[in-house]
Amino acid sequence: MNELYLLTDFLINKFSENDLVNTVTLVETKHIDNNKENIYCLVNIDYLNSETLPDAVISTFLITVVQQRDIRPQKTDSKLQLDTNLIDNRGETLSVISRFLNQMRSNNFANNIELRSNTDSPKYHKNSLDGHQITIELAMANMGSGC
Secondary structure, rough: OOOOHHHHHHHHHHHHHOOOOOOOEEOOHHHHHHHHOOOOOEEEEEEEEEEEOEEEEEEEEEEEEEEOOOOOOOOOOOOOOOOEEEEHHHHHHHHHHHHHHHHHOOOOOOHHOOOEOOOOOOOEEOEEEEEEEEEEEEEEEEEOOOO
């Protein structure tokens, strides 16, 4: 197996272990909302690029964690959006990202997979989906097994 496969499979397994995550997808971020049968909370793993060094392979992924917004049919004059689950969605999706980052910082994984860098977690909103995104770089030893 090549390094990119191992890194992608590692991400799928790490996010699937989280009780809050119901679906993991591997589509371009702009296509997240196209499958209306997805079960949320959804984690999308979007592969961006890789760099091959003599001793390591470094791959960059855009991770998007989203939850579907529910609007309660109640009339309110509040501008705090208390008739939606927006705040809950943001908290849940940030929790998924935070748990992943904490695991990456505190564990030694097979194949010496390491978190090389990550960006902050800006909020994400598209159609009726709320969440957060991060860009991460994962590194692992170059085993020379790529095709």
